[in-house]
Amino acid sequence: MDDSRVAKCTYGAGTLMVILSSTTTFDWLSNELYSRFKLMLGHFELRxxxxxxxxxxxxxxxxxxxxFMVCGLMKDQLIHIYVRDKAVVVNYVQTVNTNIIASPFLLEAVPNNDNFAQDEDTCKDSSVAGSIVDSSAGSSSCLSIDFDSTSSEFGNDYLGKYGSCGGRKYLSTDWEGxxxxxxxxxxxxxxxxxxxLAKYVIENGFKMKYLKSEPRRVTAVCAKKESDxxxxxxxxxNSNVNGFFYIKNLNNIHSCTGLIRKKRNKAxxxxxxxxxxxxxxxxxxxxRPIELITDLKENYGLDIPYHVAWxxxxxxxxxLHGDEELSYAHLPWYVDVLKASNVESHCVLDCGEDGSHFQRIFICFKASIDGFRWCRPMLFIDGTFVTNKYKGTLLGATANNGNKEVFPFAFAIVSGETVDNWRWFLQRISEVLVDEGRQLTFISDRHGAIIDAVRTVFPSSPHGFCLYHLKDNLKKKYPHSVGSSFKDHILWLFCKLLYAPTVKEVRRPPIYELIDTIRIKMMEMISRRKLASEKWCSVLCPVxxxxxxxxxxxxxxxxxxxxSESVFEVHADLSVMVNLDERFCSCYQWQLLGFPCQHAIQVIHHSGLCLYDFVDEYYKADFxxxxxxxxxFPIPDIEKPPPGDVVLLPPHTRKPPGRPPTKRFKSSSETKRQVKCKRCGAFDRHNRRTCKAPI
Known part of the structure; x- marks a missing residue:
């Protein structure tokens, strides 16, 4: 019996050792387990x-x-076979020799005697499934029931809305094995x-306790070992060869009671x-943690407290992102590798006076320095808060490319939007653009630190303000009694200015992950836009x-x-003057935008000239x-040293009192308070005294 194998068959608390060979059939094995474990054919399954x-x-x-083939390939002499009860629902039972129709609820009426077991072989050959056959050859009848189906449609058809609800398979079902x-x-x-092990305990519905829980060995027993x-x-x-963990001893049979899978488990x-x-x-x-609680409830059938989810x-x-405190120790290595992989990039790491605590960092890639030369000499500067453990502020300087898209130029992470930090940030930008030779124009909000820094570092550069913030200031400056027509006229004048692109809210990874995430996004953006522009066939950018x-x-x-030869007057709703030689229009749109306005376009077409010759080079596809x-270029971290080799501590921070905010405070013009009228119940900027609605 060289091909024989020993099968360890387990059913509940009982175990049976059976010898199997290549000639063993499935029917023989099923009958053997049926007779030894006192089972009922069709009521159990094997795994x-x-x-x-x-x-x-x-x-x-x-x-x-x-x-048997898998057992031979793995050279295993012991096969583990598990016998499990199958969920059985009787679909249809009908008597032939009587006028009685049996329902699923009359199954207990079937006599459980020896004659029923003896006639089971006869029932197996019957072609009429789900009926009681009156055999003329024998004195006893046999019951043939379709046990293969696990549907409960028969009962639900009779019970209607009072029938059992349909089952659902949770994602934790596989934990059982x-x-x-x-x-x-x-x-x-x-x-x-x-x-x-913890997931296995939860899904099988019992509790355990550790006898030993060490890095090299773990021993756990059932919590009812002493009581039951x-x-x-x-x-x-643990294996010393490969570092894997192996189960050395396992008794997977429970002799205790109450194995019920519950929604709450301390594990x-x-x-x-x-x-x-x-x-x-x-x-x-x-x-949010509340969303995680809902997800575990719906997909895993588990209830957890809020603090566990948090x-x-x-x-x-x-x-996923590493420890926030240790991430600062990676910054010196990151700066060195960044300068080596992206040559001529400008990166400055300021560690303060003691040299051991992070204070601020500035990064401007070589790709941004080269690309800015082909953009309009205009920088939009702004800042937003960082929401990780040590907080801080992300300062950014962006430009607009020829297709009116945001072009990231430089960014820095500092402690806050102070005058010192903004001056330091603009000084680093001046070092990058020392050979630029163009006069820069800055666009920002009316932050006092930004105004002071621009005036100090770039005294000869024009400084414009964002239209969005100017509109807010206008609403605060003039009361409602001034009238909307006056405000609309002021806003029309403001519309000649440009919006400053707002720096998007950053998320909350540690500083090392945050900086590298920005680099990856910029790297992908440059590659994606370059490949897309190679397919353009137009002289100008598509926008x-x-x-x-x-x-x-x-x-x-x-x-x-x-x-004159180059001066024209255009009679539209209002008459304007256009000078082609000086690229001037009295509506000022041509001077602000860099390409002809609607008045200049009509003059160019009237003169029979080429429109593309009057558009700034910055808007052309070649630029x-x-x-x-x-x-x-990528910055691989495969050779990143452990954080213990270089000591750089997080910045000195003081935790403010109260719960930390997660959203910025909006100005009064952004927050519109809803006023509900107690008379008509409408939200229409009136109250009970001024309500004019007919009741």
Whole structure:
């Protein structure tokens, strides 16, 4: 019997050792288990497991042959077979020799005697499923019921809305087989073993306690070992060869009572929650703990407290992005590698007077320095808060490319929007643009520190303000009694200014991850826009091309009068003067935007000149391609040293009192208080005294 194998068959608290060979059939094995365990045919199912292959179905002779082949390949002499009860619902029972129709609720009326067991072979050959056949050859009748179906439609058809609800398979169903046999391997070491052991305990509905929980060995027993004498236990050890964890001893049979899977389990701690929600936190770092609680309830059928979800999210964030305090120790290495991989990039790390605490960092890539030469000499500067543990402010300077898109130029992480930090930031920009030779124009909000820094570092540069903030100031300056017509006229004058692009709100990874995330986004943006611009066939950038077409279609009916060779007067709703040589229009749009306005376009077409000759070079496709001609090169961290080799501590911070805010405070013009009228119930800027609605 060289091909014989020993099968360890387990059903509940009982175990049966059976010898199997290549000639063993599935029917013989089923009948053997049926007779030895006192089971009922059709009421049980078989599963088997090997290393890295658990919870395999065993339902036919083909499955039995596959099991023998896998056993031979793995050179395993012991096969683990698990016998489980199958959920059985009687679909239809009908008597032939009587007028009685039996329902699923009359199944207990079937006599449980020896004659029923003896006639089971006769019932197996019957072609009428789900009926009681009156055999003329014997004195007893046999019951043939369709036990293969697990549907409950028969009962629900009779009960209607009072029938049982449809079941749902949760994502935690696979946890039931996480601990299966001796020799099972866990490549993640002790952390993976503890994680899967806890999930196995939760799904199987029992409690355990650790006898030993060390990095090299773990021993756990059932919590009812002393009260009920349960013999379930598992012992796993670490391998010195590969560092994997292996189950050395396992008794996977419970002799205790009350194995019911519950919604709440003490084993569902924050570390276990962290392993479950890690992918969700990676895709959405701003996910709230209450959303994680709802997700675990709906998809896993588990209830967890709020504090467990909060600590679980924090633990997942730490595992994904690293420790926030240790991330500062990586910055000196990151700056050196950045300068080596992106030569001529400007990167400054300020560690303060003592040289051991982070204070601020400035980064401007070589690709941004080269690309800015092909953009209009205008920088939009702004700042936003950083929401990680040590807080801070992200300062940014951006430009506009020829396609009216944001072009990131430089950024810095500082302690706050102070005069000293803004001066330091603009001084670093002046060092980068020392050979630029162009006069810069700055656009920002009316922050006092920005105004002072621009006036100090760039005294000869024009400084404009964002229209959005000017509109806010206008609303605060003039009361409602001034009238809307006056305000509209002032706003029309303000519309000649440009919006300053707002720096998007950053998320909350540690500083090392935050800086590298910005680099990756810039790297992908440069590559994506460069590849897209190579497919352009127009002379101008697509956005400018479309805008000129729209402007040209507006004033074809205007009357144009020539004053000299290059000076014209255009009679539209209001008459304006256009000078082609000086690229001037009295509406000031040509001077502000850099391409002809609607009046100048009609004059150019009237003169028979080429429109493209009067558009600034910055808006042409060749300049756009040159803007993204220099790439940002990757910074691999495969050779990153451990953080202990270089000591750089986080900045000195003081935790403010109260709960930390997560959203910026809006100005009074942004926050519109809803006033509900107590008379008509409408939200229409009136109250009970001024309400004029008919009641």
């Amino acid at each position: 088997y497991s090997f290393i890295d292959c658990s919870n395999c179905l065993l339902e036919s002779d083909d499955d039995l042959k596959v099991m 996480y601990i299966s046999h001796e020799g099972q391997k866990f490549e993640g070491g002790v952390s993976e073993f503890r994680d899967k 004498g349960c013999e379930w236990h598992v012992h796993a050890v 569902m701690g924050s570390r276990l929650v962290s392993s479950i929600v890690k992918d969700k936190v990676r895709s959405n770092p701003l996910v 600590y679980g999210k924090e633990s997942a964030t730490k595992d 400018i091309e479309d805008e000129l077409k729209n402007l040209a279609s507006k004033g074809r009916h205007w009357r144009i009068c020539r004053a 756009y391609r040159a803007t993204y001609g220099t790439p940002i």
